[in-house]
Amino acid sequence: MLIVNQKKEYEFIPVSERGQENPFTVKIRPLGVREMAKLEDNFITIKEGEGISLSQGTYNQKALKAGIITWENLKDEDGVEYKVKKNSNGEVLDESLNLLPPTILSEIANAIVAISKYPEDADVLLGNSDTETDKPV
Numbered sequence: 001m002l003i004v005n006q007k008k009e010y011e012f013i014p015v016s017e018r019g020q021e022n023p024f025t026v027k028i029r030p031l032g033v034r035e036m037a038k039l040e041d042n043f044i045t046i047k048e049g050e051g052i053s054l055s056q057g058t059y060n061q062k063a064l065k066a067g068i069i070t071w072e073n074l075k076d077e078d079g080v081e082y083k084v085k086k087n088s089n090g091e092v093l094d095e096s097l098n099l100l101p102p103t104i105l106s107e108i109a110n111a112i113v114a115i116s117k118y119p120e121d122a123d124v125l126l127g128n129s130d131t132e133t134d135k136p137v
Contacts, residue, residue, distance in 0.1 A: 009069055012111045012126050014104050026108055027069040031116040035066055039113075060109035065091040067112030074099060 009029045017023035031039065043059045046052050074082045085093045097105060114125040122128075 010111075010115060010122055010126055012108060014107050015127070016104070018127070022073045024071065024073045024104075026071040028067045028108065028112050028115070029069055030119055030122075031063065031067055031112065036113075036116050039063060039066075060106055061097070063109040063112045064097055064105060067116075068092045068108065 009027050012026050012028050013023045014026075017025075039059060039062050042062075043055055044052060045055065068084060070084050072081070076082065082096070082099055085096045087093055100108075111126055115122045118125060
């Protein structure tokens, strides 16, 4: 039996933030079939005489721009909250993405792609499962 997960958004807490009192939390959405196709079409490039090239950075940037809805608990040293800024197409601006370290950005991009490909396993993929088999040893 095929079970369809129609959830439109998920909360994701990066690993480095888990267990903190007010962790940085990002709301993400799964990308649709067409969005994933466009994303994946540009991931691998084959150039004659040069071989295969993987564009992981561009892949992650596009996933982040399309998949981030909003975030909370991202503040400057004075406690002022940074909000996500988007363009008129609803894509997150580089200005907002530049606030986060590359490791966190990669982690969020991986989460967006994972829930897009495997929505039925979203809770496990996002680290939200509390079953004994999912807990770290």
